[in-house]
Amino acid sequence: MSHVLTPPVGGSPPPHRRRDPVRTAIRGIGELILTAGLVALLFVFYEVYVTDWFSAQKQREATSQLDQDWHNGRGLVDRPIKGAGIAKLYIPAFGPDFVFTVLEGTDADILAAGPGHYQGTALPGQPGDFAVAGHRVGQGSPFNSLDLLSSCDSIVVETIDHWYVYRVLPLAGEAPGWPAGKGAQPQCRGVAPLPGRYSDVVGKTVVLPSQVDVIAPVPGHPGRAPTNRVITLTTCHPQFSASHRLIVHGVLVAEYPKVSGQRPTELTADA
């Protein structure tokens, strides 16, 4: 440091500080840039953590409202109210505590509270496509690990009176030799490449955001009448990006009427 101030010798006080406009300007710009960097870091923190806290609160409210509705005997109607909880979604592969209340609609404020059911698509257990969107990063990130799902992983949906067990369809490339290959594993009972108009529906795909037909009653074939009961989960892809959508398709393999105090074996035994 070459500009150490020497203590004043005379009686007059020293100037408070040296005024150098160039130095002041450069320092000001530097501080602004550093501040912008800190604000950007804070925004990342907000996206990844703070939105989770907000969403957890909204999800708790939605879940307690749904529990109350079920307790009062108000179950699914054909056209649920936008924003209302309609079902609970369990994905045992993501851990025994993975449960989210699915809300009706896919507006941003609805998705901030939990996975959202595409309005107009089938309801749980109905013929057609029960299509659900969810956040991948932040806002509770229910579908953070959707890319880790394998074929035959179960996706369990609970309504007021039923458990519906969907399982992820064979992935691309798994279909040849399925019955003797992976299809022979016990968790794959009821899962096989779907025939006919469903033959190009695989367990996991990455599509462009414009490809809305992935949530058609027959995924990929809008306008055709469904002969199967499938589930479709959508989220953004890759993580932190909106360039593509990650799509998971599953098929209904079992349904159980709800018995008080009992959970389906899919939630208790295997993953």
Added chain:
Amino acid sequence: MYSWIWRHLPGPRAVRLIEALLLVAVVVAVLLFVVFPWLDPRLPFNAVTTG
């Protein structure tokens, strides 16, 4: 900028320190609870639906 703020905070050093921390807290709170929630839906990170 920061030295300008520091010079204009009233009181002795300890009080100034507390005031500075309060200022930081206020700025962070405004960012987290007002600015970022407004900004978030305008950025493309979180589009998860098709169509």
